Amino acid sequence: MTSNVNSAPDLSPSFKAYDVRGIVGETIDATIVEAVGAAFVDVLGLAGKTVLVGGDMRPSSPEFIDAFAKGAAARGGNVSTLGLISTDELYYACGALDAAGATFTASHNPAQYNGIKMAKAGAQPVSSETGLKEIQAAAEAYLADGSVPAVETPGTVAQRDVLADYAAYLRQLVDLASIRPLKVVVDAGNGMAGMTTPAVLGDQLLPGLPLDIVPLYFELDGTFPNHPANPLEPENLRDLQKAVVEHGADIGLAFDGDADRCFVIDEKGEPVSPSAITGLVARREIARAKAAGEDQPAIIHNLITSRAVPELVQHDGGRPIRTRVGHSFIKAVMAEEGAVFGGEHSAHYYFRDFWNADTGMLAAMHVLAALGEQDRQLSELAAEYEPYVSSGEINSEIEDKAAAVARVREEYEGDDVAIDDLDGTTFSATDGTWWFNLRPSNTEPFLRFNGEAKDRPTLDALRDTVLALVRA
Template sequence: MTKLNCFKAYDIRGKLGTELNEDIAYKIGRAYGQIYQPKTIAVGCDVRLTSEDLKQATIRGLNDAGVNVIDLGMTGTEEVYFAAFHLDVQGGIEVTASHNPMDYNGMKLVRENARPISADTGLKEIQSLAESNQFIEVANKGTTEKYNILPEFVEHLMTYIEPTKIRPLKLVVNAGNGAAGHVIDAIEEKFKQLQVPVEFIKIHHEADGTFPNGIPNPILIENRDSTRNAVIEHQADMGIAWDGDFDRCFLFDEKGQFIEGYYIVGLLAQAFLLKQSGEKVVHDPRLVWNTLDVLEQYNGIAVQSKSGHAFIKDVMREHNAVYGGEMSAHHYFRDFAYCDSGMIPWLLTLSVLSETQQSLSSLVEDMITKFPCSGEINFKVTDTQITIQKIFDHFAPQNPSIDKTDGISLDFGAWRLNVRASNTEPLLRLNIESRLDKQPKPMQSYVDELTQLIQA
C-alpha cells in the first residue's frame, strides 16, 4: 500500500511526479466515484501545463467507476462550484494548485450543491481507498461530454448587481496569466450588451501555464507592483488582481494602494446590508473590530467562525448567513451555494462605488484609520503550540479577555491579537489590530513586542 502525501486538510496538493501524477489522479477519480457513486460530476482544470493531463486521468478514473463526467475545460475553481449547484450533477472536481509553486498541482473536491469534501467530510476515505487500490469493477463505464458553463456563470454573476445603476468606471484587471481572463472577457462582453459604462484595462491577461510574470499570488507584496503601477498610469478607479484559480481577488484603490482583505470584509458586509438590513454575516476571529463596527452601523448580525473554508461554509449554512468573509481574501455567498468567489466581490464593490458616489480609498479610509491592523505576519517556528502557550503566559498577567475559537485571541481593550497555527503550512500566523479611539501605541510597537517574544 502506497502512502499518498498529497492529501491535506481541505484539498489535495503535491509535488508533481512524486506526490501527484496521472496514476495518482486516476486513483483519486476512481475512489471518488466508488465512495460517493454519483451519476454525473463536473470536472475542470486551471491553466498549469500539467492540469489538462491530470484532469483527463481523473476523468478516466471516474468513468471506470461508472460515473458520467461533464468536462468544463479550462476553468477557475468557482466555475466548478457553480456547475456543482447549477447543473444536474452530484459533485465537482477542479484540478488546480492555485498559488503554489510551479512544480506543484492539486485538486479541490465538492459533493452535490458544491458542499466541500475536506479531511472531516470524506477526503480521508478517498485517500484510504486510493492507497489500498481495492477498486470494484463496474458493469457500465461512465461517459464524458464537454460543456461550456461560462454563459450561465456570467448570467449568475449579473444577479449580484443592478447593471443600470453602475456609474462610469475604469478598472485595471490583472489575471496573472491564470484562469480569470476568459471570465473577464465574457463579463466585458455582457457589460457592452447591457450598456454598462465600465472600461477594462487588462494586464497579464492571457492564460499561460508558464506564468511569465510569476505565480499569480497577489497576497505577496512583491506581486503587487504591476497592478498598482497600471492603476496609477491609467488613472483607474480600482485595480483587481486574482490568484491562479481566481477564487480570491485582491483590490487596489484609485491611488494604487493595496487594501487589506480585512477591510474588504467590512465593505462587502455593508453592500449586502444596504440592500437588506438584519442579515447575518460570518467572519473569522483573526481581525474582528472593523467588521463588528460595520455590522452595528448597518444593522447586521455577526457570527464568528473558525478560519478555513469548510468551517465558514458550515457556519453560514447553519445560520443562513448572506455573506461570510475571511481576511485572507476568501469571500463566501449564500446565493453562490455558500461557496467562495473571486468574481462576486469586485462586482459588489462596483455597486458600492456607484451607489455611494465615493472613491474606493474614501470608502475604506475611515475603517483603516479607526481600526489599524498589522496584516497577517507569518513565523516559522519549531512548535506552534508551545509558542502560542508562551504568548498566552506572557500576556496573562494583563488579564485580557480570551477567545479560543481559532488559535487564541487576546483582547486588551485598546488592542487585540490573534495567533494560530496554519491549517495548510508549518507556520504560526499572527494578526494584531488596535482602536484609534483608545489612543493605543503605534502598531509597529505591538508588532515588535510580539516578534521579539516569538523569536526569543
C-alpha cells in the same frame, strides 16, 4: 509517491485537509488521478449520476481532466468535462446543476504543482472531514491493485460549457448596468481570471457594461511568466499598483491562479484590506436581506478579520458570527446559520446566493457596484471600513510554539485582557484599544502573529512587545 504499483501506495503527501495538491510527476500524475476519479464516484455514491470535471490553465490540467473522467466513468459516473474553468465556476456548476464535481488547480502554487478541489452536489465542500480521507484510501486501494475495474454499466463522458451561464448568473446577483463609468485594471496573473473577466465584466458573451477594462496578463499560462498568481504577497501586486496609477484608473483587481480570491487596489495604487472589503460587501448584503424581510441577517467573519467588521455588522442590524480560519469552517457555519455573507482576511468571500461557496468575481462586482453607485473615490470610500491599524500576518520561526504562547499568556493574563482559544490564542484589551492573535502553523515551524490597534504607535508597541516574548 509515484504511481509505481510495486510500491505501497501512499497519497498522504498530496492529500491535504481541504484538497489535493502535489508536484506533477512526483506526488500527482495521471495514474493517480484516474484512481482518484474512480474513488470520487465510489465514495460519494455517484454511479449513474452526473460528475463534473474541469481544470485551470496549468500544462498538466488537460491530461488530468481526461484521466479523472476515465476513472469516474469506469465506476459508473456520467461525466461532463467542463474544460478550462475557474474554481468558482466549478462551484457554480455544482450548485446550478446539483451535481458533484472536481477541478484541477493548485491555486497560487508555482507552476510545477497541480491539485484537485472537489465539491459535492450543491457545491458542498469535500474536505478531510467530509470524504477526502475515504477518497484517498479508495484511490490507494486501486493503485495497489494496479488498475481501476469497470462496473457492469460504465458511465458516459461528454463535454459541457458553463462559462456563459456562470457569467449571466453573477450579473443577475449584482447589477452593474447603471453605475457610473469606471476604469478598471485587472491583473489576472496569467490565471483563470484572464478568461472569466472578459466573460463577466466585458462584452465577450453578454452586453457591455460601463467598465473600461485594462487587462494585465490575461494570457492563460500555467508557467506564470510574469509573476506568481498569489496576490497575498505584496510584491505580486506591484505591476497592478503601477498600472492603476499610470492609467488613472478608478480601481485595480488582482485574482489568484484559480480566480477564487480577489484583492483590491484603490486609485492611488494602495491595497484595500480584505477586512475592509468584507465590511463593504457585508453592508450591501445586510441591506439587501433586510429589504427582503430578513431580521438580523448573519455575517460570518474569521477571528483575525478586523474588529471593524463585527462592529459595522451590528451597527447595520446584522448578526456577526466569529469563526475559525479556513474555508471548510466558514462554509459549514454559513450553512448552519443561514448566513448571507462571509469574509476572510485572506480575501476569500462566501455568499449564500452562491451556495455558500467563495467567489472572487462576485466580491469584485459588489465593490464595483458600491464604487459606481456614488461619486467618491475608492480610497475615500474604503476609509470608512478601515478605522483601525492592522499588522498583517507576521511569522516567527519557533520550534516550541506552545512555550512561546505560554510566555505571552503569562505576560498578558489579567483583568484588563480577555483571552480565548477558538483558533490559536487571541488576546483582547477589554477597553477595545487593541487585540492580537497567535496561531501555530500545522505544517511549518511558524507561529503567526496578527494584531490590530486604535493607532499606529499602540500597534507598533504591541507588536514589538509580543514578538520579543515569542522569539525570546
